[in-house]
Amino acid sequence: MKIDRRKFIVGLPITLWFAGNLGTLTVSGEGKMFGLIGKLIAAEGKRDELIEILLEGTNEMPGCLSYIVAKDSKDSNAIWITEAWKDEKSHKDSLSLPTVKQAIAKGRPMIAGFGEQTIIEPVGGQGLKI
Numbered sequence: 001m002k003i004d005r006r007k008f009i010v011g012l013p014i015t016l017w018f019a020g021n022l023g024t025l026t027v028s029g030e031g032k033m034f035g036l037i038g039k040l041i042a043a044e045g046k047r048d049e050l051i052e053i054l055l056e057g058t059n060e061m062p063g064c065l066s067y068i069v070a071k072d073s074k075d076s077n078a079i080w081i082t083e084a085w086k087d088e089k090s091h092k093d094s095l096s097l098p099t100v101k102q103a104i105a106k107g108r109p110m111i112a113g114f115g116e117q118t119i120i121e122p123v124g125g126q127g128l129k130i
Contacts, residue, residue: 051071
């Protein structure tokens, strides 16, 4: 299956990196947190290999508060990614990081497509120190 370049560029960051929290955050106004939840479909038999790529270098993304990669329990090719960022700018800036660009290049051949995606506004919870 051929993947649309725009969908790939927009969707892949949903799959990238887990990082610890970065200082104090605000949860309203211009400084509100930014989050994404998305489903990635791996090529047949490539899910575990793709997950490894998604988890490499997860502590190298400034502003990334949480990056969780999970296997779908019903679809052996599906991966769910949940991200929380200090703000939307931090997420957008991550797309220019060398580690992210490398992951995109390495992971692209293993991606069959993208499923549901939604933008969220994290406001707190266990594991998300604000």
